[in-house]
Amino acid sequence: MSDTAKNYVNGEWVESETGETIDVQNPANPSETVATYQKSDGSDAKEAVEAAVAAKAEWANTPGPERGRILREAGTLLGQRKEELTDKLVAEEGKARGEASGEVQRAIDIFHYFSAKASDLGGTVKGASGQNTNLYTREMPVGVAALVTPWNYPIAIPAWKLAPALAAGNAVVLKPASLAPGVVIEIARALDEAGLPDGVLNVVTGPGSAVGSEFIENEGTDAVSFTGSSQVGEMVYEQATDAGKRVQTELGGKNPTVVMDSADPAEAADIVANGGFGTTGQSCTACSRAIVHEDVYDEFVDELVDRAESIDIGPGNEHEMGPQVSEDELNSTLEYVDIAQDEGATLAAGGGVPEGDDVEEGYFVEPAVFTDVTNDMRIAQEEVFGPVVAVIKVSDFEEGLDVANDVEYGLSASVVTDDHTEANRFVEEAEAGVVKVNDKTTGLELHVPFGGVKRSSSETWREQGDAGLDFYTIEKTVYDSY
Structure with a gap:
């Protein structure tokens, strides 16, 4: 058994206040414990949100190209560790190695893609009706994004939520699925080594009923992105909208x-x-x-x-x-x-x-x-x-x-x-x-929108590509008269 993994909060690797842990077993051999993680609760999640709130202004004011540089370096580090990440994904989630390797590569590609997009964020210039006026827009980060991710694509889905959120200048709190959290811990490690400022990303492992609910309802978070079952996602949507959050859910399919x-x-x-x-x-x-x-x-x-x-x-x-x-x-x-x-x-x-x-x-x-x-x-x-x-x-x-x-x-x-x-x-x-x-229903390009209709989605915001960035930004219109 490996050492117990810790939460990543405010740039530090910390234990949960509960003192409890979660063992993750190999689904191909359930008697084998692959790794042990923190079984955190709402107080741990609250500390993570507080760290993100404290860090969001500095990160929002970091130039887009610099944010992109950090994302690019993190993607490069993930690439250097591809075999290790693939091993971890196979051991925790059970996916066939070829599929797991492809998923890890997708996460690497996502970080590199959004590292370039970070430099393009800015706004548009429009023609004003009167003279002596500059009329333009600015793309501003939403603030603190709460991400709740599933076990079936345990590195790709966190990557396609996290990378655009960071590229757009948001701070993030992230709860990975308890069945396969290891690869998300490794994303946090890569971003930390790449120079991400303390508090900009915070990863807390534990049950959704405690950690996820605190992330969703805490007044410090401004947006919620959830992927999972329709039944749970509809409850998350209700929680988040009742709390006045911007919310995006991607759910089940038939x-x-x-x-x-x-x-x-x-x-x-x-x-x-x-x-x-x-x-x-x-x-x-x-x-x-x-x-x-x-x-x-x-x-x-x-x-x-x-x-x-x-x-x-x-x-x-x-x-x-x-x-x-x-x-x-x-x-x-x-x-x-x-x-x-x-x-x-x-x-x-x-x-x-x-x-x-x-x-x-x-x-x-x-x-x-x-x-x-x-x-x-x-x-x-x-x-x-x-x-x-x-x-x-x-x-x-x-x-x-x-x-x-x-x-x-x-x-x-x-x-x-x-x-x-x-x-x-x-x-x-x-x-x-x-x-x-003339193609299978599975398989997605990373630079085009992804999302469903009916009970497959909240039908609010799409993920991936430019649409993914839209969820994490707010447009401000500026009238500058001189």
Whole structure:
């Protein structure tokens, strides 16, 4: 077991006032404790907010290029430690090594991207109606941003919240997910070594009910960004808005891929398998519904079943698909497998706990394919957050589009078709914040907006790219008469 990691508050590594700790186990081998972290409470969170409030003015007045230099140096340090960070991510979250390495690289790229954007922040000059007047805008930081991040992308999501917040001149308090906080601690370490002033970033580990709630409700924080389940996110949104905060939430999904009769079934099955089974299905943008034209349905199902059954399952360092992150997540997936069968769906592949020496102790599950699914079944309506794909048969494009939209969520959606008219209509009419043509529902570029509609988002502010900066800035209009 490694030494107990500490919170990062006001430029110092400190223990929680509770004296309690949290052990993080390896989901591929739960008897192995990977690391131990502080189990902090509201008083620890309050101290972090106080440190951020004290530091925000100096950081806001730091020139953008200097802020960018620090972000760039932090990204470089993360790059130098990429293998170490990948090891930590695999051990704590369970993700397959290739996926974990790609996620770490994404965090590095995000810091480098926003390091450049920090120099561009300033404002715009406008023409005034009268003479002898300068009319322009200034982009000001919001103040102190409270970030609450999830376990499924434990370095990428904190990075795409934190980097634009710092680039825009905000101080930050951050609560990482308790299941996999280690890589966030390493981000704080890199920023500290890069020269970030004391108090500008504060990281406190512990339960959301104590640490997260204090961050959200404390009068010292000005903005709240949360990623997680819709149920929790809606409570966070209510808390934050009641406290008068600017708030951004990115939540769950029930993401469809519509496969039309012009599609090649094998190619479509590759797209759905990559979107549905990648990251063990533990992605808010994962494909959980394949909505398939009846003319290619049978062949598509055969191809998807082949892919599900050929996936190599085991510990992430040696296998294609790792475990679910916890026993609770595994049990939830297995429960949905039972529910689907009870409602009349046919289990065409997987859905059980695999056997073998490599998978004997961990939270492993076989990727599942369900057929004979109707859109009123729970398996077609509720987020599973595991490697489970429900295949729904439709007779034409109109029915496919209707089924795709007939859920409470609207995060990501894709269509597989050779018909340009169908593709264009899907782009226009799919009720989702991210729409793809002939591509999987997962995978995001870092320089374009990301967010959902309906229960997938607060529909207030987008993340990533220039849209990510918008959330962390307030525009001030200046009239300068001379």
